[in-house]
Amino acid sequence: MTIAARLEQKGFEPSEELVELTRCAAGDGAVVSFVGLARHVGKAGERVDRLVLEHHPRLTEKSLQDIAFDAESRFQVSHVRVVHRCGEIQPGEPIVFAGVAALHRRAAFEAADYLMDRLKTEAVFWKREEGPVGTVWIEPTGDDYANRDRWE
């Protein structure tokens, strides 16, 4: 069993994360992964030039690890892998990789869904979009909190 959660200051390659997770998953029957990408447009359709994720020097990485450990304890999964960017992210670049390996697919799907609902609302980042219209802080929506609360 492996649980890996890390904060990336620079870019990362999601396909390499998937290769590594799949390599660890030898003997398992399922690997499910999610990759979140920075969007080119904001909620109101405005152009976004960059996404900036501020982080806390200690609490951010700890929050990623706590969420990954919780996923492993809650579901019948063998491996959990979370990679999350911080800093300036250009549109189209990956923000997050959340991957899970398990003996059976249902647990892998559910654990990946759980990881993203928790990361969206509890990972310690402050996210803002910057573009021609200025800076907009992005916070979880009511739906994001409701999705997270499904698991309580």
Add this chain to the structure above:
Amino acid sequence: MKVRFYGKLADVFGTEREIAIDAPCSVTQLRSRLAADHPQAAETLQNSRVRACVDDTFVSDEQIVSDDQVLELLAPVSGG
């Protein structure tokens, strides 16, 4: 005491500032005082999703903090 601000709170207060307190007070009292002094941040400061931390541990609004501690106020967080 030293207070650190994160996210959109840092837009108003800067990342760190020294707040003079005469006696230990609760996080709620400190939030109210900051809100009174900076009305433009009052709504954010009263938001229950703004969390307080001492020594890298989340604390409740009833937590008593003293002058020699560092309080961190975290605007609502969002990853993914």
